[in-house]
Amino acid sequence: MVDDSFIDDWRHSRKERLESFTCDKLLPLLLSKDRAALSSAITLIENNSPEFRKEASKLVNKLMPYSGGAWRLGITGVPGVGKSTFIEAFGKVLLSKGHRIAVLAIDPSSSIGGGSILGDKTRMNWLSLQENVFIRPTPTGDMLGGVARHTRESILLCEAAGYDVIIIETVGVGQSETMVHSMVDFFLLLMLAGAGDELQGIKRGIMEMADAILITKADGENSQKAKQAKIAYQNALHLFAHQEGDWLPKVQTCSSLEEEKIEEVYDLVIRYFDLMKSNGMHEFQRKEQDISFFNENISFLIQQGFFGEKAWKDELLNYQEKVKQGLISPFEAADELYANFKGKV
Amino acid sequence: MVDDSFIDDWRHSRKERLESFTCDKLLPLLLSKDRAALSSAITLIENNSPEFRKEASKLVNKLMPYSGGAWRLGITGVPGVGKSTFIEAFGKVLLSKGHRIAVLAIDPSSSIGGGSILGDKTRMNWLSLQENVFIRPTPTGDMLGGVARHTRESILLCEAAGYDVIIIETVGVGQSETMVHSMVDFFLLLMLAGAGDELQGIKRGIMEMADAILITKADGENSQKAKQAKIAYQNALHLFAHQEGDWLPKVQTCSSLEEEKIEEVYDLVIRYFDLMKSNGMHEFQRKEQDISFFNENISFLIQQGFFGEKAWKDELLNYQEKVKQGLISPFEAADELYANFKGKV
Numbered sequence: 048m049v050d051d052s053f054i055d056d057w058r059h060s061r062k063e064r065l066e067s068f069t070c071d072k073l074l075p076l077l078l079s080k081d082r083a084a085l086s087s088a089i090t091l092i093e094n095n096s097p098e099f100r101k102e103a104s105k106l107v108n109k110l111m112p113y114s115g116g117a118w119r120l121g122i123t124g125v126p127g128v129g130k131s132t133f134i135e136a137f138g139k140v141l142l143s144k145g146h147r148i149a150v151l152a153i154d155p156s157s158s159i160g161g162g163s164i165l166g167d168k169t170r171m172n173w174l175s176l177q178e179n180v181f182i183r184p185t186p187t188g189d190m191l192g193g194v195a196r197h198t199r200e201s202i203l204l205c206e207a208a209g210y211d212v213i214i215i216e217t218v219g220v221g222q223s224e225t226m227v228h229s230m231v232d233f234f235l236l237l238m239l240a241g242a243g244d245e246l247q248g249i250k251r252g253i254m255e256m257a258d259a260i261l262i263t264k265a266d267g268e269n270s271q272k273a274k275q276a277k278i279a280y281q282n283a284l285h286l287f288a289h290q291e292g293d294w295l296p297k298v299q300t301c302s303s304l305e306e307e308k309i310e311e312v313y314d315l316v317i318r319y320f321d322l323m324k325s326n327g328m329h330e331f332q333r334k335e336q337d338i339s340f341f342n343e344n345i346s347f348l349i350q351q352g353f354f355g356e357k358a359w360k361d362e363l364l365n366y367q368e369k370v371k372q373g374l375i376s377p378f379e380a381a382d383e384l385y386a387n388f389k390g391k392v
Numbered sequence: 393m394v395d396d397s398f399i400d401d402w403r404h405s406r407k408e409r410l411e412s413f414t415c416d417k418l419l420p421l422l423l424s425k426d427r428a429a430l431s432s433a434i435t436l437i438e439n440n441s442p443e444f445r446k447e448a449s450k451l452v453n454k455l456m457p458y459s460g461g462a463w464r465l466g467i468t469g470v471p472g473v474g475k476s477t478f479i480e481a482f483g484k485v486l487l488s489k490g491h492r493i494a495v496l497a498i499d500p501s502s503s504i505g506g507g508s509i510l511g512d513k514t515r516m517n518w519l520s521l522q523e524n525v526f527i528r529p530t531p532t533g534d535m536l537g538g539v540a541r542h543t544r545e546s547i548l549l550c551e552a553a554g555y556d557v558i559i560i561e562t563v564g565v566g567q568s569e570t571m572v573h574s575m576v577d578f579f580l581l582l583m584l585a586g587a588g589d590e591l592q593g594i595k596r597g598i599m600e601m602a603d604a605i606l607i608t609k610a611d612g613e614n615s616q617k618a619k620q621a622k623i624a625y626q627n628a629l630h631l632f633a634h635q636e637g638d639w640l641p642k643v644q645t646c647s648s649l650e651e652e653k654i655e656e657v658y659d660l661v662i663r664y665f666d667l668m669k670s671n672g673m674h675e676f677q678r679k680e681q682d683i684s685f686f687n688e689n690i691s692f693l694i695q696q697g698f699f700g701e702k703a704w705k706d707e708l709l710n711y712q713e714k715v716k717q718g719l720i721s722p723f724e725a726a727d728e729l730y731a732n733f734k735g736k737v
Contacts, residue, residue, distance in 0.1 A: 111721050352734065371679045
């Protein structure tokens, strides 16, 4: 059991710590590739309260000129597909080529208990100990909009801190993929061979987003199945792959466990960026990413302008209480509150 | 190939069709359990343009007194776990007990091609042909907030149209589960036995939300594995299950294919509602659902108040163009636009 005074102390010191994270202090440290400063800067941007938000915005805005140089890679796949194991093996290859790697893991943490991914601490054991690697989970909390903004800002921070490969890892098959796709250059979908019928349960939308599909765990008695799956996915991609700037989505197999064909994934990424940079698509994609970022920012500011002000927050709580007591329908409550709000912000 | 005049015609007739969906016309039809009217009403609420939104709000608000009577069940699980097959088998049991069933499937459709779940047409073949069954996919589009509101309103519409079991089906392990959990009474997590290590890849947050875990495909040579998985999950739930109002989350196995132990799921749901209604938790949960609904509504109205007005929409496009041309950072653009917006809405 943790006693209350301890929590108070912790909260207090946490706030004090945050207050010490100023733009002026963090910016030069970030640019000198200081890992602790990067960590602090991400903590700062993850805080949504207006007082810290201002400093965070200032920081991100100032470091924008130093960002943009990295490969932004999105990696997704259902739970159990082996994302972490792949990132370990892939990270090893990246390090051997002289890259500096940041892994931002979007972590759909518990909305009830606030818990994090089970067994998180044991993931990417080897990689997390390497000097040129920065690993950070992004808690999703309750607002997907918040995650998008945090992750996008974290990308910029990592780039400014000299990481030239940013890996955004996301779990599941759902909304978060669309979000991650909108912030990366290259989107890699990991798939299992022989886990149920091929293509069953795979969402067309996710496959359409993929720049490459990688069939994992292609080792031992699974090798044959992986080869068959490769053919099946290649055929499927023919049917409904979305083609962006002459790049045809590729399908490959690999074994993270035996570190086989991981180098081939690296080659694929190289070929991708070569093509996209030569045909202007890379620049185009980055502009699209900027627009998504702008859209998220303006949405955030609008919500913040409302929910961030104490008077409106109190009003909101008032109406929530009325709804709870059944005095008003959730519909009418929203209409009334919005009518009050309109013209006064 | 579809020629443009055809598309124009189709768009025109679609708008005309929507215009014919008025509250006054739909409300009595809905209350008389007219399935076509229910379908039209959902089409109406799915449309986000302000002209139709007004009519939709009016409709939902008017039918609120007729809603609330159903079991609201959420069903989730990774792709391939057999959600549709289970819902078919479970639906058969529900029908045999005299229930009327609405299935709202949250469909993470493509954000690029606009496509829908692959193989959608072949899902729930038998169930979709039954008289007392209404099945409707909810496209997620780009905004999760939109989905939440649409789905919540669809629940109310279905209840007013006399469906007494509402099943919200959702895919993947991520944000949409949290959303669905906030709008249902009973949250069922389907799991596969022996698909990778037990518990690996399962998010603690999802397990914490589950009122029951159902291990599917417990048939043939899978039976033994399913039994082992049941024990593993029972132990896991002991560790971190969230206990709501005396209900201890249960773990069961079933075979949808062989229609085995499906009746036991029905019994479980009965026991759940008996307990929750007797101890007041059901009422409490419904109030929590109302508050979430209110929060979503107010967020929507605020966003709508901005992006729904032509002048601001034009300004938004302006800034997007500037960001695209690299004339301004996505950050500064949002700040400037918000500063203009502030005080003028």
